[in-house]
Amino acid sequence: MVQKIGNTGTDATAGGRRPERSAKSPEQALSALMRLCARAERSSGDALRLMRRWGLPDADARRVLARLVADRFVDDARYAAAFVRDKMRLSGWGAYKIRATLASKGIDSGTIDAALSEAMSGADMHERLSALLSRRMRSVKASSPYDLRAKLMRYALSQGYDCATARDCVEELVKVADTDFF
Numbered sequence: 001m002v003q004k005i006g007n008t009g010t011d012a013t014a015g016g017r018r019p020e021r022s023a024k025s026p027e028q029a030l031s032a033l034m035r036l037c038a039r040a041e042r043s044s045g046d047a048l049r050l051m052r053r054w055g056l057p058d059a060d061a062r063r064v065l066a067r068l069v070a071d072r073f074v075d076d077a078r079y080a081a082a083f084v085r086d087k088m089r090l091s092g093w094g095a096y097k098i099r100a101t102l103a104s105k106g107i108d109s110g111t112i113d114a115a116l117s118e119a120m121s122g123a124d125m126h127e128r129l130s131a132l133l134s135r136r137m138r139s140v141k142a143s144s145p146y147d148l149r150a151k152l153m154r155y156a157l158s159q160g161y162d163c164a165t166a167r168d169c170v171e172e173l174v175k176v177a178d179t180d181f182f
Contacts (some may be wrong), residue, residue, distance in 0.1 A: 097160020
């Protein structure tokens with residue numbers, strides 16, 4: 001029995017699961033990935049995960065990936081550089097968080113290092129973190145300078161900034177806030 005769920009037009013079986021998809025052929029996978037990669041950057045790891053989900057055998061997936069790389073639809077260095085720029089500028093992420101995310105996407109460490117060194121400098125990271133923490137400080141509820149310092153440090157580290165840069169930025173902000181905040 002198939003029933004409609006809401007007005008989204010998606011079908012579900014009685015158990016609430018999606019119906020089984022048929023496995024894609026290598027030609028279908030290549031065509032679909034060419035369309036996806038033409039719209040947005042994808043890493044080789046993303047492409048392999050998609051093909052695995054589509055039920056493509058590993059040998060066929062490797063051949064399709066080799067073709068995508070040869071035709072420059074997939075380029076891990078280009079993907080890493082775009083990812084670093086976007087996450088630094090739009091999300092305010094630090095190097096550690098960017099590095100961990102790219103590594104989880106299957107990008108090798110040399111490519112990650114090259115993309116990070118191209119996009120950031122130490123002074124730039126300090127400036128970005130100071131701006132991020134000053135915005136965050138407006139919404140933090142702290143009862144003492146110690147409490148404020150701890151909350152800002154936790155936030156800076158969770159955003160992927162190194163401990164020394166985070167400590168320097170937090171100390172600068174807490175000194176200024178010490179006279180105004182409490």
